[in-house]
Amino acid sequence: MVALTDISKTYNDGGTLAVDRVSFSVEKGELFGLIGPDGAGKTSIFRVLTTLLLPDGGSATVNGLDVVKDYKAIRSQVGYMPGKFSLYQDLSVEENLNFFATIFGTTIAENYDLIKEIYVQIEPFKTRRAGKLSGGMKQKLALCCALIHRPTVLFLDEPTTGVDTVSRKEFWEMLKRLKQQGITILVSTPYMDEATLCERIALIQKGRIMSIDTPANITKRYPEKLYAIKAENMSKLLHDLRQYEAIKSCNAFGEYHHIAFKDDSDGESEKLLGYLETKGHQNLEIQPTTPTIEDCFIDLMEGN
Numbered sequence: 096m097v098a099l100t101d102i103s104k105t106y107n108d109g110g111t112l113a114v115d116r117v118s119f120s121v122e123k124g125e126l127f128g129l130i131g132p133d134g135a136g137k138t139s140i141f142r143v144l145t146t147l148l149l150p151d152g153g154s155a156t157v158n159g160l161d162v163v164k165d166y167k168a169i170r171s172q173v174g175y176m177p178g179k180f181s182l183y184q185d186l187s188v189e190e191n192l193n194f195f196a197t198i199f200g201t202t203i204a205e206n207y208d209l210i211k212e213i214y215v216q217i218e219p220f221k222t223r224r225a226g227k228l229s230g231g232m233k234q235k236l237a238l239c240c241a242l243i244h245r246p247t248v249l250f251l252d253e254p255t256t257g258v259d260t261v262s263r264k265e266f267w268e269m270l271k272r273l274k275q276q277g278i279t280i281l282v283s284t285p286y287m288d289e290a291t292l293c294e295r296i297a298l299i300q301k302g303r304i305m306s307i308d309t310p311a312n313i314t315k316r317y318p319e320k321l322y323a324i325k326a327e328n329m330s331k332l333l334h335d336l337r338q339y340e341a342i343k344s345c346n347a348f349g350e351y352h353h354i355a356f357k358d359d360s361d362g363e364s365e366k367l368l369g370y371l372e373t374k375g376h377q378n379l380e381i382q383p384t385t386p387t388i389e390d391c392f393i394d395l396m397e398g399n
């Protein structure tokens with residue numbers, strides 16, 4: 096449904112390499128996530144695929160159509176929700192939706208079944224100006240506008256950035272139901288915890304794809320045995336762990352720090368506890384833990 100081959104994009108006369116020979120493909124009906132921090136190149140990739148930006152190199156197709164040659168046809172077949180809220184702030188909820196339906200030569204009534212479940216949540220505010228909606232409401236309106244012409248592929252650029260936890264959860268539920276209707280969905284996010292909600296993900300950093308697979312396969316490939324460790328003074332613990340020669344990686348991770356040893360064959364965790372006790376740490380706790388996508392991302396980043 097979507098295929099990229101060696102897509103590159105630079106800015107500032109080639110001075111900024113935003114996308115570096117990126118290749119991947121997305122199957123029909125898949126929920127695919129592009130996961131990476133700010134500046135990784137996610138928006139640039141989405142703008143190439145939605146025909147809003149010309150790539151410097153490589154080729155890409157959406158629904159079998161070329162993003163450069165067939166841009167007009169692609170525009171009528173895809174839905175795009177940009178990262179920055181870009182609806183008309185001075186138009187009401189209903190006026191915005193009507194506007195997008197009209198420019199795609201359709202009506203709200205014609206496609207109401209597709210947006211109904213999302214639209215009913217903002218309908219009580221249909222006369223309110225879009226600029227006066229809450230973050231979660233704006234997001235729902237933007238999604239309705241992106242869907243109103245019944246696209247076959249939906250591109251959602253960081254749809255949950257700046258949205259509260261409850262609305263984020265609701266949003267992912269909505270995506271699952273849209274997927275069930277056969278829509279192919281590409282979603283980008285800087286939140287690593289959202290990666291597990293996608294069927295397949297690409298981890299991207301500095302314009303390069305570091306790994307593409309199902310979230311489960313990516314975490315399975317984490318190369319080391321990982322431990323979660325905590326103590327009373329977590330910042331001193333982080334400092335002391337980073338001084339310890341046998342540690343390969345050490346990162347703060349909520350309530351715990353996650354660590355991996357360079358060579359874990361010979362009771363390394365006991366030796367470490369001994370060392371930390373000599374450093375005066377109290378209430379030390381260490382246990383094996385399962386790697387998350389964030390652990391994998393950091394590991395891949397450090398190896399690249």
Ligand SMILES: Nc1ncnc2c1ncn2[C@@H]1O[C@H](COP(=O)(O)OP(=O)(O)OP(=O)(O)O)[C@@H](O)[C@H]1O
Pocket residue numbers: 106107111112113131132133134135136137138139140178253
């Ligand atoms: N119009 C532009 N002019 C110059 N540099 C740009 C432009 N757009 C993006 N960049 C640079 O290209 C790189 C990739 O940016 P891009 O917006 O594609 O990444 P992103 O992963 O979507 O991050 P963000 O969430 O910050 O938008 C960054 O270094 C960014 O500063």
